[in-house]
Amino acid sequence: MLAVALHQEALNIADGIGAPYLTCESSMGLAAAHHAGDRLTEATALAQEALTLARHNRFRVLQGQANLLLARCMASQELGKQARDYALRALDDHLMTGHRLGAAHAHVVLGELLGDADPVAGKEHAEAAQALHTEILGDR
Structure with missing residues (x-):
């Protein structure tokens, strides 16, 4: 509950100062807090809203993050096809921007989503995620 209150406060501040990037970030934080608390309607x-704001302002990395958050929301509601569609969009967004960690997270989610329906594709996404994580950690 504290996370919801703190993210709501951050969202109010971002809105108050007219900072769309911060508004988008705060909306996603609040959505994630609601998702963690099983308040899926609010989270979704x-x-x-964060996805719409990211698209409007061409914040492509945030767009990928919002797509991935929506994928998780859809998966929690057992809406597998929508979850996969959002996760694929997130992967595309992150590959376009070169955001490797975002791409790795998208591969993880896709691996989880596809694991039962298409074990080969699920394994390929899991392996791609592992390779990206190894590459990122190797860059340190």
Whole structure:
């Protein structure tokens, strides 16, 4: 509950100063806090608002993060096809921007989503995620 209150406060501040990047980030934080608390309707609505704001302002990395958050929201609601679609969009966003950690996270989610339905594709995404994580850690 504290996370929700703190993210809501951050969102109010971001809105108050007219900072769309911070508003988008805060909306996603609030959505994630709601998701963690199993308030999926609130989480989904906030993630969708963040996605709309990211698209409007061409914040492509945030767009990928919002797509991935929506994928998780859809998966929690057992909406597998929508979850996969959002996760694939997130992967595309992150590959376009070169955001390797975001791409790795998208591969993890896709691996989880595809694991039962398509074990080969699920394993390929899991391996791609592992390779990216290894590459990122090797860059340190």
